[in-house]
Amino acid sequence: MKSAPASDLPFMDAFAAPSQEAWRAAVDKVLKGADFEKRLVGKTADDIRIEPLYEAASPALRPLRGEAGRWHVAVRLDHPEPAEAQKLALADLEGGADFLSIAFAGARAARGYGLVADDVAALDASLDGAMLDLIRLRLDPAPQGRVNALLLAALVEKRGLSPDTLTIDFGLDPIGLLASQGSLAAPWPEIGRRLADTVRALKARGFAGPFITADARPWHEAGASEAQELGAMLATAIAYLRALENEGFPLEEARDAISFVLVADTDEFLTIAKFRAARLLWQRVQQACGLSPKPMILHAETAWRSLTRRDPWVNLLRGTIATFSAGIGGADSLIVQPFTAALGLPDGFARRVARNTQLVLLEEANLWRVADPAAGAGSFEALTLALCEQAWGVLQGLEQRAADGLPGIVAALASGTVQADLAKQREARAKAIATRREPITGTSEFPNLKETPVAVLAVAPVGRPTPRTELRKASEQDQGDLIDQLAGGATRDAALSAPEDSVQAQALPSQRLAEPFEVLRDKADAAPQRPVVFLATLGPIADFTARAGFARNLFEAGGLSAPSGGGFAKDGVTDIAALVAACTASGARLACLCGSDAAYAAEGRAASQALTTAGATVWLAGRPGDMEAELNQAGVTSFIYAGGDVIEALTRAHAIVAA
Incomplete structure (x- = not known):
């Protein structure tokens, strides 16, 4: 008579159980000196730590539903x-x-x-x-x-x-x-x-x-x-x-x-x-x-x-x-x-x-x-x-x-x-x-400016009795x-009973998280024509795609159209004259430079000066680093980047395109 296996999954016995120390050593190797706490440990709104890994816990007897079965x-x-x-x-x-x-x-x-x-x-x-x-x-x-x-x-x-x-x-x-x-x-x-x-x-x-x-x-x-x-x-x-x-x-x-x-x-x-x-x-x-x-x-x-x-x-x-x-x-x-x-x-x-x-x-x-x-x-x-x-x-x-x-x-x-x-x-x-640390899909991230309306009942609100x-x-x-x-x-x-003097308090608000973005979208939708931001791309398409995509996603979260094409590269450099002509033809009052750091260093100043001369307000997608003062002198008035205040940036963008 065979004895029962030591485990329901006996093949697992062939592998040694890894220790926390071994796991941490492997993680540190991947992080390459980056801060463990910032990269892998989260915090809730109550400042409760959320660790990347937990050991199994011994389940305790807990109060359960009073009625077994389906909810x-x-x-x-x-x-x-x-x-x-x-x-x-x-x-x-x-x-x-x-x-x-x-x-x-x-x-x-x-x-x-x-x-x-x-x-x-x-x-x-x-x-x-x-x-x-x-x-x-x-x-x-x-x-x-x-x-x-x-x-x-x-x-x-x-x-x-x-x-x-x-x-x-x-x-x-x-x-x-x-x-x-x-x-x-x-x-x-x-x-x-x-x-x-x-x-x-x-x-x-x-x-x-x-x-x-x-x-x-x-x-x-x-x-x-x-x-x-x-x-x-x-x-x-x-x-x-x-x-x-x-x-x-x-x-x-x-x-x-x-x-x-x-x-x-x-x-x-x-x-x-x-x-x-x-x-x-x-x-x-x-x-x-x-x-x-x-x-x-x-x-x-x-x-x-x-x-x-x-x-x-x-x-x-x-x-x-x-x-x-x-x-x-x-x-x-x-x-x-x-x-x-x-x-x-x-x-x-x-x-x-x-x-x-x-x-x-x-x-x-x-x-x-x-x-x-x-x-x-x-x-x-x-x-x-x-x-x-x-x-x-x-x-x-x-x-x-x-x-x-x-x-x-x-x-x-x-x-x-x-x-x-x-x-x-x-x-x-x-x-x-x-800042989109808590992204809202379809609203603050990946907005859809061509969404089709959905149906609701045609019923007027009734208020309180x-x-x-x-x-x-x-x-x-x-x-x-x-x-x-x-x-x-x-x-x-x-x-009903007669009203009496009672406790008074400031009523708690009822707010949806998406409302600040929806206000901006409504404002853009109310315009006779949807406002446009011109994405002034520098260099070949492979160099500007990432930042152009970031910028388009950001501007569209506020209802602003930001189309991008195949770029203006010619003979290995940006055809700035063609870029400025396209910006003017678009009618956009706001242009956002999109390219690699190398393109910003080589062509950012000239492109910004040309666009500013043509009457556009110029922003740049990315952190400027040591080039900030130089780019500001060339006409760049603002920078958009991951972690920035998108609501504040979009509010300013609306003011520019509506001017």
Whole structure:
């Protein structure tokens, strides 16, 4: 009887395992004296080191999803008109989705659109044909979120469904609304009372929840780093835990009432680590509260800030990476932003591609079949733990801001501390975007000036709902009675409460990373004719191709056409007269010299003088080095090179071509 092999891969035993020292010696040989740290070690926005090589880690027992198997394919119901919203929703459900996220008008996630439903009849029409006991529902946090929750509960009652057979996340998130819109509907103690009353009323009807959402999206859209996003999300959840506990809820019930929303971005490693860290951190919070930990309910959404309006087809790649990362990281459900979302309300095709992105990864790639694929991978384990440490520090910092009866996260928003911290992150990232250290494919790199437009629905934005002015105080309203009134046909105004003096804060901005480049592209597109930059190439084509390609890519990122031909070489030198004639014929006010260092030394001065005499402003592609003063004297006014501020250069270029 043969003995079992020592390894599943016995042939690997023939090779000696290399040591870290041997690997480092080989790397140093290749680097030839270059700085190891600068070349091979990266840093995250939280200053976490990303090493080029990690040793295998011993996987530890980690909190996983509460429900084994596939994550849920979610789509957003956000068309303003109930009948049209219903058609889109049914197409999504028939096409493989099993989770509807309802974004009422005014919801941040609706981006100026959102379902307009002032009564149960309108909400019922938007969900006509949807079997609510076979799918999952979630309300996106929105103004009048309490009323939206009561409307949905009233719809369930009207349809005669048993709440205990349904899975509904009611999405109440007043802190998220404070961050997004700059105010609470009432003082914080009153907000806690209203939350508790609404949760009690819904539980009394048989709904299991969750009822409250700790939503990280406002922080992410405002530029938060991974640790800031996690810390703010957890601080929000802790504020809700305390609010419900103060209103008499046992901590276990308060914990079970909360769900989470986290953003999946285009950095695969950090997104996977972030989702894994979120579960570890929530487990730690529960332990600190003396609770026996339960898995968090973790919804995911691909990043709004990574979407582009230019070359939106690249958003398909961004969405795929984010979907993969959220799935591997352990999301319970996921919404993929349709690739045209930054341009308007997505049509059926864009929605179909978004949900199919998930279905392909579920059904064909089978990503869901392993509970934690990253377990034991040194890089993911190290990043997960580093993010936990950083996020816990952010959480503690926010908790220390508690003052005047306000929880830490609310007090930090009211004082402007959060806004200042996020502004620093936005500034740092904006610099990385402007210098293309963080390139945006199709926007800052490899732009396409001949892109064809994509289709979106012809729907006008709807804005926020406007209630009537004479309203009852919230303390005079019984939530259970309101559900009955709404089920009987009352409008949402019956459930609104009178405004009260409340906490105010500077609203967090919602910014996409590509916006600075898109502003320049829009400016160029608005011109009667597309502005042109003349690429004044020196020497034979083999000598100028690299820098001409760099310059064309840079100028086209701002919408400026920069065609290059076969050059002006003649008998081994540049025909400067022909070059100047071509520049004049192009009508370009800006000319950019493109060539090798040797060509700049031999012909740069003469070419610049000739172009300047002909009336062109002259730039040069590349770093000038010792020739800078000489080239400046010859007429070169600016230099473009890798690592320079492209936004600043393009802004100046626009001013020149428009003069």
